Amino acid sequence: MTGGGGAGSPGQVEGSACEHCLRRGMLIGLLAARIADELGSARRNPSAVLALDDERLVAALAGADKRHEAQRFLATFEAAEAEARVLAAGATAVCRHSIFYPTRLLQLPDPPAVLFTKGQVERGFATLARGSAVALVGSRQASPYALDMARELGHGLAAAGITVVSGLALGVDASSHVGALEASGFPVAVLGAGPDVVYPRANVRLHERIEAKGLLISELPPGQRPFRWSFPARNRIMAGLCEATIVVEAAEGSGSLITTDFAQDLGRVVGAVPGPGGWARARGSNALLRSGAAVITRTEDVLDELSGIGVRRKVHDEEDDEGSPAEGGGSEHAVLDALTSGGGVDAACQATGLGAAEVRALLARMEDSGCLHRDVLGGYARGSP
């Protein structure tokens, strides 16, 4: 099966998608809206549909009018033309017959025929082939605690040389990518839209940064908008790419749990960051822990899961300490602890035994040194905004 562009030679990713696979990838793009209609309430798991071969897919999905169009598309497909379209979007298509295609992904029952990618494509696939990759997932509407944890894990894993994979959504996803970028890691984002489509718009800067420093991957061709089904489909790719999937925070029925379902089916490691008991928005992740997922409270916990306890350690520990509170008595630590456990200034007063005036002054100094920041309403959180 090596028509059209043919599999590329090593070091040359351009055009490493064969005609058949490229046609399949484009067909998915063509039928994306129909898939959405067809899946209806079953949109949580599009695998059954995506596993069909081209002809059956067309037969199953397209109504009379669309079937005609789809069949004409299959019959008249021109690989060169499709390649030109992909190239024009600045993207690269890599099919499952290419030597670049991540082998871990092939273990999926329905691996995407083609990955449309943007960014540091060559380095990206080399990194995914060689090294460990961990998916950090969680809710878009995440708590400040979860955002902190996502960023810390993203940072720590990237510093330990592990590729951090996430979905470039708001909340946990974005924080995970930011953490990885801060550690000068190689961020990989798997998208629910075409690789050149920024979704959601709020992530436009992050999208650009990942394209510059990492890899954007999608099953949908360039220009394709996201559909509800394309997010669970994206989740199966994340689970497939990674040795472990860590849920940072998820409510019941959260999309992140779809990712862990896929990971579990593949026999990969599933972990979760414990959330406070009784928190509705951590109920999904806490339920995972109850059913036996690994308890993740820091980067080392993930490393232990991947390579055995204590085998690997974070490499850039010194760097982590840089942003820590300035020296000076331990009151800072008590204040930080009080704030991170959800208390306010009053809790910090109680914890340190200092008066409100002293605590306010101390908070301002800590903010100045960058270990705290504040929202519009004066609420404090760790780190810089």
Next chain:
Amino acid sequence: MGPRAGGGPDPGHAATRRQLDLAEVRGQPDAKRALEIAAAGGHNLLMVGPPGAGKTMLARRMPGILPPPSFSEALDITRVHSVAGLGGGALATERPFRSPHHTISPQGLVGGGARPRPGEVTLAHRGVLFLDELPEFSRPALEALRQPLEDGRVDIVRGQQSVSFPARAVLVAACNPCPCGKAASACRCGELDRARYQRRLSGPLLDRIDMVCQVSAPPAAQLVDGRNPAAESSSGVRRRVIAARAAQAARLEGQTAACNGEMDTATARRHVRVGKGSRRRLIRSLESGALSGRGHDRVLRLARTIADLGGRERVVEADLDEALGYRLVSPELVAV
């Protein structure tokens, strides 16, 4: 129309009520300290905390820690209230505390009507205007409040004639930390909901607010136990406030401003001298964008009041630090 007509009992008129004492409020060290500073310098305060934490309770105790009105202030208050038909004509002995509901119209808040009548901000003249649930007030109402708070008076123009009402009040506002207002453990508001809620506040009124403090729900055990350890009474706080105001009055003699909160930029820069270390700190904050030009003036005025409360003629670095701790950060889009 906001003000109630006629001479019936009016819940907003403090003289008819028992004096409320700060000692009755458990815990809340941060909010109490902030109230004291706000009273001492006439600074506008925003209290942020979950429902039931005691924001209204604290705000109601503000008049009790402000200095008692001077004779001429008492006349001012009485005059305004008799125009509005409140107070029964007796000379006011207490500063007013007004807390209009958030459904109030712009006219109700700042005054107006065919025969111009004073609004809530005028009825709060020389006292406290409390806006609970600040984000729930209509935008036009908050916009209307902006100028009176800046100038200390309201000008109402009606055809040929214009009327001017005094409106020099300390603004105390309150809101929830997030839209749902639930405790942290039950809250499911996301980043975006919170950002949206905070943005709603940002424009019109936040730049009239000088300081923000937190009000936390007191631990249940503290509520059940009758004890209220070491809570200071209003009269003790009031003594410090009076001393701080006296220091300001002496410093600002001959100026239009009567207290630190009323100083304009030039006055503030002339009268608030900071040390070398503090100066460096301010420059750094300005350069990094953590502090805006307006925020800088506000921090200076606040630091001056904190030093006045401490009986210091010079503003020391700790005063500045504390002032910076209460400042508002400018709202921005969610950072990713």
